[in-house]
Amino acid sequence: MIELEEAVELLVNSAKIEMKTEKLDILSAFGRTCGEDVTAPFSVPHFPKSGMDGYAVRSQDTKGASRETPVQFQVIGEICAGDYLSIQAKPCTAVRVMTGAMVPEGYDCVIRQEDTDYGQEQAKVYVEGSPWQNYCRIGEDIQAGTCIIPRQSRLGAGHIGVLASMGIREITVLREPGVGIISTGNELVPLTGPLGKVGVYPSSAYAIASQLKAQGVKVPFMEICPDDSNAFSRMLEERIGQADVIITTGALSVGKKDFLPEALEEIGAERLFHGVNMRPGTPVMANRYKEKLILSFSGYPFAAMVNFQLFFWPVLARLMGDDSLSWKKTRRVVTEGSANEAKKRRFVQAFCDEAGVHIFDRNHHSSVLSGMLRSNCIIDQKQGTVISPGDMVDVLYWGQER
Numbered sequence: 001m002i003e004l005e006e007a008v009e010l011l012v013n014s015a016k017i018e019m020k021t022e023k024l025d026i027l028s029a030f031g032r033t034c035g036e037d038v039t040a041p042f043s044v045p046h047f048p049k050s051g052m053d054g055y056a057v058r059s060q061d062t063k064g065a066s067r068e069t070p071v072q073f074q075v076i077g078e079i080c081a082g083d084y085l086s087i088q089a090k091p092c093t094a095v096r097v098m099t100g101a102m103v104p105e106g107y108d109c110v111i112r113q114e115d116t117d118y119g120q121e122q123a124k125v126y127v128e129g130s131p132w133q134n135y136c137r138i139g140e141d142i143q144a145g146t147c148i149i150p151r152q153s154r155l156g157a158g159h160i161g162v163l164a165s166m167g168i169r170e171i172t173v174l175r176e177p178g179v180g181i182i183s184t185g186n187e188l189v190p191l192t193g194p195l196g197k198v199g200v201y202p203s204s205a206y207a208i209a210s211q212l213k214a215q216g217v218k219v220p221f222m223e224i225c226p227d228d229s230n231a232f233s234r235m236l237e238e239r240i241g242q243a244d245v246i247i248t249t250g251a252l253s254v255g256k257k258d259f260l261p262e263a264l265e266e267i268g269a270e271r272l273f274h275g276v277n278m279r280p281g282t283p284v285m286a287n288r289y290k291e292k293l294i295l296s297f298s299g300y301p302f303a304a305m306v307n308f309q310l311f312f313w314p315v316l317a318r319l320m321g322d323d324s325l326s327w328k329k330t331r332r333v334v335t336e337g338s339a340n341e342a343k344k345r346r347f348v349q350a351f352c353d354e355a356g357v358h359i360f361d362r363n364h365h366s367s368v369l370s371g372m373l374r375s376n377c378i379i380d381q382k383q384g385t386v387i388s389p390g391d392m393v394d395v396l397y398w399g400q401e402r
Helices: 004-014 157-165 203-214 229-242 260-266 301-320 370-374
Strands: 021-025 054-057 071-079 093-097 109-112 122-125 147-149 170-174 179-184 222-225 245-249 270-274 285-289 292-297 329-336 346-352 377-381 392-397
Touching: 004 270, 004 285, 004 292, 004 301, 054 071, 054 122, 093 122, 147 157, 179 203, 179 229, 203 222, 203 245, 203 301, 222 229, 229 245, 229 260, 245 301, 260 270, 260 285, 260 292, 292 301, 301 346, 301 370, 346 370, 346 392
Parallel strands: 071 093, 179 222, 179 245, 245 292
Antiparallel strands: 021 170, 054 093, 054 109, 071 122, 270 285, 285 292, 329 392, 346 377, 377 392
């Protein structure tokens, strides 16, 4: 049995990085990881424009202007955003310009309209202007040829907006990884079937799949496998080419039907570890087979979610080259509830808000999933410690809460 950090390191080092890419339209690329350095095809703005409603003037002509001694300009034109007007700047002339409008060549300053008499043919200016005042120069926002979105960036609304401003309609993104799920157990019943007297629906698989999809991970298959090593081996061979990582639940411990460790050994899978010094989910296992990672989690629903939280996200971060996808701890104070002494390193579900950490349940059963309805995080409780109100604890948020 090894420690959590050692197990995670083994997983991360064993994850095969395959940066496959695909081209998408920019709206479909939202939330995806950029697969190339994107450079600006032109400068933004690509013409000098006004930052204010006002008058474009030569700043040198405004020298000495004040309310008491205004400088008068001849207004020789008006330009709104989207208009083009070919005007040559002359001394003591002005062009009425609206916000975003092109500033004609030769004018280096825009006097805001509030500092004038709003004149139509002749305009009085009441303030001195300085070069480039209220004037957006070519390339002030983005210079042509510069990298506007580095490779590996997670594409958000700002990125999509910048791409649109460049007229870029498609972008190369990293291909979404695929994670297949195999739930083992004779008791498991598909959601489409009746439970019968002793059936159980595969809740862990659906809870895991929902978090995967929330992070843009494809789930190419969700299978139920009976407690039969031959059936599992056949299913694995049929499905392994469809996913980058395979997650299994159940059949891990030392019970009569816990066939999975032996089944994987028989087909020649490379064992990375089996058993981690933690609760719940102690018998968690990882193997490597045909260049794919197989992560095997507890059959108990809450334990499976803890295993998934701690072992899958670091793998995804490695596969995608994006460390932000991995879990990170934060220190928070417990404001409500407590946890008894931990005989082994334990992960306790809780709810964290601005006030602090709330522990609602005293009995933390690994078989109970419904507690997650009241939790958004888990507490990393060290072996031999007790948690009481006022204690500072290490908190890890569930995947969708990061």
